Amino acid sequence: MDSPMHGIVNTVKAIVMDKNATLDARGLMCPMPIVHLAKKVKEMKTGQILELLADDVGAKEDVPAWCSRTGNQLVGTETEDKLLKFYIKMK
């Protein structure tokens, strides 16, 4: 799915995805990205967007699961090779 349209959509997404904070969980294996995520979220305000970086294979399913369980909204994801980027809107 590497059409020019895909590239444009991604660029637009990147511009629109104005993040308020980044949590770098690269190098951490499940469950640590989620544990650190829960901790970080306590410092954030409703409506803010947190960017979470992870390269753990488990994170792909862990993060959406965490979001659905806690009522926080996963508003975007990006994959760059092994690097996973999640954009979570705080409830």
Add this chain to the structure above:
Amino acid sequence: MTDKFCMVVSEGTFDKAYMPLIMGTTAAAMGSEVHVFYTFFGTKLVTKDQKPKLPGMFRLFTGMFQKRMNKVGIPAHDEMMKQAMDMGINFYACSTTMGLMGVKESDLKPGVKVLGAAAFLKLAGESKTTLFIG
């Protein structure tokens, strides 16, 4: 209403030490109220100055495995237990086991509470999930 998540641990090896901490911290991160009940040989894991080893022949590889875990962000057992307590996870030692094995309350790690079977079963009955870890 917060979901309750209970675990029972009856063995004292390295793997059984980490399983409730890993699952417990994840559940707590997802908003659950976590209760972990240690009984029989699991009591070793909530007593001071115990160093759990991998089971059987693997005991020799404990140090190496621990290093690998540290590398991916999973802390040492005591440290992770403290983190778990900070997240509100409840750790209990079985009162009967303590009596039978001569474990005193002062032998328990700080923050570990004492609980009996009936009280634990009440928690388990109210839980969405109860797991027997080992």
